[in-house]
Amino acid sequence: MKLKDTGKSADDIRALVKKYMIETYERYDFICEKAEGMYMYNEKGEAYLDFYGGIAVNSTGSRNPKVVAAAKEQLDAVIHTFNYPYTIPQAILAEKICTTLGYDKIFYQNSGAEANEAMIKMARKYGIETYGPNRYHIITAKESFHGRTFGALSATGQPDNACQRGFGPMLPGFSYAEFNNLDAFKALVTGDTIAIMVEPIQGEGGVHPASKEFMTGLRKLCDEKKMLLLVDEIQTGWCRTGEVMAYMHYGVKPDILSMAKAMGGGFPISAICTSDSIAKAFSMGSHGTTYGGNAVCCAAALAQINELLDNKLAAKAAETGTYFMTKLKTLPRVKSVRGLGLLVGIEFDGPIGLDVKHGCFDRKLLVTLIGDRLIRMIPPLTAAKEDCDKAFGIISDAVKAVKQEN
Secondary structure, eight states: OOOOGGOOOOOOOHHHHHHOOOOOOOOOOOOOOOBBBTTETTTTOOOEESSSSHTOOTTTTTTHHHHHHHHHHHTTOOOOSSSSSHHHHHHHHHHHHHHHOOOOOEEEESSHHHHHHHHHHHHHHHHHHHHTTTEEEEEEEEETOOOHHHHEEEEEEEEHTTTTSSOSSOOOSEEEEOTTTTHHHHHHTTEEEEEEEEEEEEETTTTOOOOOOHHHHHHHHHHHOOOOEEEEHHHHHHHHTTSSSSSGGGGGSSSSSEEEEGTTTTTEEEEEEHHHHHHHOOOTTOOOSSSTHHHHHHHHHHHHHHHHHTTTTTHHHHHHHHHHHHHTTSSEEEEEEEETTEEEEEEEEEHHHHHHHHHHTTTTTEEEETTEEEEOOOOOOOOOOOHHHHHHHHHHHHHHHHHOOO
């Protein structure tokens, strides 16, 4: 929809949002009228270099032509049914994902939070049915983020964060240990514990990658204690970190894996994958979804995953991410640069993050902020070194402007 076709001005659109919408976001002060490739365009046609990437969704670029074509073709056949008849895109996508990742079964959902809800439910039901009624306890990491629905929110280890504040009490059955501290996780294991749930990289927690010793230690611990290892790859999955899935960096395999974001190329779809034996916990009627596995979303996701794999975007993310992070370490006022592939965080030596974010926006670069010191970037995996050079120049100018003001 174009602004010129609505009979309204840009100010009219802003006023409608203010009047009718419940706002929980800090809006960028522009109307996104078009997005393509590495760029978003406002109502004036001005281009913004997008290093936010739809929060790790637009991994093959905005409006990838093959994703768009697949969705359009499916729109002419079936938009939505429900999950009683078979649909072709659902089946073909299931085969593609399971054979690519080496899992037996997949269950579709609509969002990352819903995928994590399904993963939590499956782990608890498996534990109770296999070992008895008290085997439902799950250990997650402090500073983790697993979503905003109540199960996923309760799994999130951020009690002082706005995402939990005022919504208590959280659901029982969760404990929280220090990320990358294997001994801390071991100390919380009881006879009631059925699973450990972690992100390979804490994105919302400040872009902290797990160490190999930590992840391999968790796998060993779960095997020894007959627990499940649940890995949340909502943000890190599908080539973002330099491997198809981030867990592959560590030589471990989760018992249940959640995915979303990059999976759909802009369409709302998510999933969990697991083994035949664990999947049996979801018996007929025990879990369900109206929109999960929607035909158009599955067709788009199949095209998106083919684009990611056929164009070897995991390897490209690894190469480009190393190049970008090396450059970012030369910025002034940088305390650390961390990440994996093209999931990148810059931590500054003081609370200048918001000023830098706004300075980048003024210079037409889109980045996101965590806390008051860390800028996070999750651009399309199609980003070239030239795009990184441009982003680096803008960030450098924004930091220097803050330095001069202070």
